Amino acid sequence: MKTLMSVLSLYWRHYPNWFLWGLLIGLMAALASIALMATAGWYLGATAISGLSGASVALAFNTLYPGFLIRTAALARTFGRYGERVITHDATFRFIARLRLYVFDGISQLTFRRLRDFRSGELLARLTADIDALDGIYLKVVLPLASAILSTLVVLVALHTINGPMALAVGGILLLALILLPLQAGRVGVGLGRRLAFSSEALRLRYIDLLRGQVELIMAGRLTDQVDAIQRAADRIHILQDRLAKHDLVGRALISLAGGAALVAVLLTGAYAYEQEAISGSVLLMAVLATLALTELMAPIRRGLLEIGKAIYAGQRILPLVADPLEDESTDLSDHGPILLEVSRVDFAYSDKAALIFSDFSLSLRSGEAIGIVGASGAGKSTLLGLVSGLLDPQCGRIRLDYEDGRAAHLQPRIGLLTQRTELFRESLAFNLRIADASGSDTLLRQTLQKAQLAKVLERSNAGLEQTLGDDGLGLSGGESRRLALSRLLLFKPDLWLLDETTEGLDSETAAAILSVLRSETANKALLFVTHKQAEAELADRLLIMHEDQPPNLISRADSDQWQAAVNGLR
Incomplete structure (x- = not known):
């Protein structure tokens, strides 16, 4: 957690406005998607009910306002998703580019004794693969998690105005899922992601040793051993990737179960409220589709958290090397004496x-x-x-x-x-x-x-x-x-x-x-x-x-x- 907060603090330090705008536009896109589903559900339900109520009611039914809301929500979702991609990705790429400068300056300020501790190609890996791994912290974890939590709270407030027990039932299930499922995914992701990153680094270093030391390996009769070591590292990566994929499938299943439970809760509480004539059928259908849209926001969170271990491992390797870029000043070349x-x-x-x-x-x-x-x-x-x-x-x-x-x-x-x-x-x-x-x-x-x-x-x-x-x-x-x-x-x-x-x-x-x-x-x-x-x-x-x-x-x-x-x- 300390590593994640340190990386996010660097992001906030240099791009606070981009950070906030990305969250706000991401939230807008998520709410527009939910509004589109909810408005469409209400419109379908109201249209069906008005059609069953007779020709006079059907002819009097106003389609202008719901049609306007549906089109507005659809456009807001489209432009919101596009704007969120543009802003968040542009900010992330800018941050990564700046971070590379900071790390390069940090490397340039290391003592020669410290530089000799790094193996060939290791510093290049810090500047490339490790920094690239940090983009997932904001794009794959913070942004979708914040959007899902805030959107859920907004929808629950809206549901509470419709029916208190319905909001309580849905909120209990979804908020619990938004807490437990990410925590479980993060716990698994930290361990698996770290081992996957470590194995990838080992594979890269063994390849470098093979390419740079072929003559020595052949003369020592160790070429086959080095190839076997590379194969073992590759096999280890495949095993870890399979485990990660299995956990991803399990997570998707759990998300589906949580979404299904939330839908059942909406239907049960909504059916009871409908029998009590507390809500109309069109409002019930609106609540059902809004809940369904909420569950779709949970899927990206888990995948990002499953990969969080790789980002944490990269951050732990990168942060000690981060230094503010040196000011571009002309060297003092004057003579200061003997x-x-x-x-x-x-x-x-x-x-x-x-x-x-x-x-x-x-x-x-x-x-x-x-x-x-x-x-x-x-x-x-x-x-x-x-x-x-x-x-x-x-x-x-x-x-x-x-x-x-x-x-x-x-x-x-x-x-x-x-x-x-x-x-x-x-x-x-x-x-x-x-x-x-x-x-x-x-x-x-x-x-x-x-x-x-x-x-x-x-x-x-x-x-x-x-x-x-x-x-x-x-x-x-x-x-x-x-x-x-x-x-x-x-x-x-x-x-x-x-x-x-x-x-x-x-x-x-x-x-x-x-x-x-x-x-x-x-x-x-x-x-x-x-x-x-x-x-x-x-x-x-x-x-x-x-x-x-x-x-x-x-x-x-x-x-x-x-x-x-x-x-x-x-x-």
């Missing part, structure tokens, strides 16, 4: 069972200094960049990055990380660059691309900055993709530069030009970079030499012999 990076007595391993990559490791770096990280593959060079950037968390120790000027203590220094994997989007060059500086002018973007030796990319197409890249930067070479990512750092102007194999794959001339730009751009910044090249090592004031089985060794240019030996070992 920074200080302190890595103090850090221990790190990728798991509790793995060997320590860093043990009691310490390092300090200030603005205006550059440290190059060298060593064999697997020694932990990229891991150190991950720790400093916050992508990895140490088991113990502390990593701090602050402005040395106390006036900027409330600000977080900007970190720029260039990894060996380039992240580009299927968008224009300008879009991919303005991720770093949303307010950057076209002139600034072109100048930045020229610094990154990408002027030829602009010349390839008449679209210039608006030329569109393919998925993951398709259309650019590997070196061009990395230089485009580097261009973002040039625009972002980080206080701490973290670079991993910056000029890897570039020809010597382009690499020299890039290094010249980096030397200029990072002159007053802190620079920590991984390299295997002598040319890149010349950017460093100190070299951190890393070995797999030995503690890292930090040397400076003043240690000329060690420095030269380390540089000579590079390419």
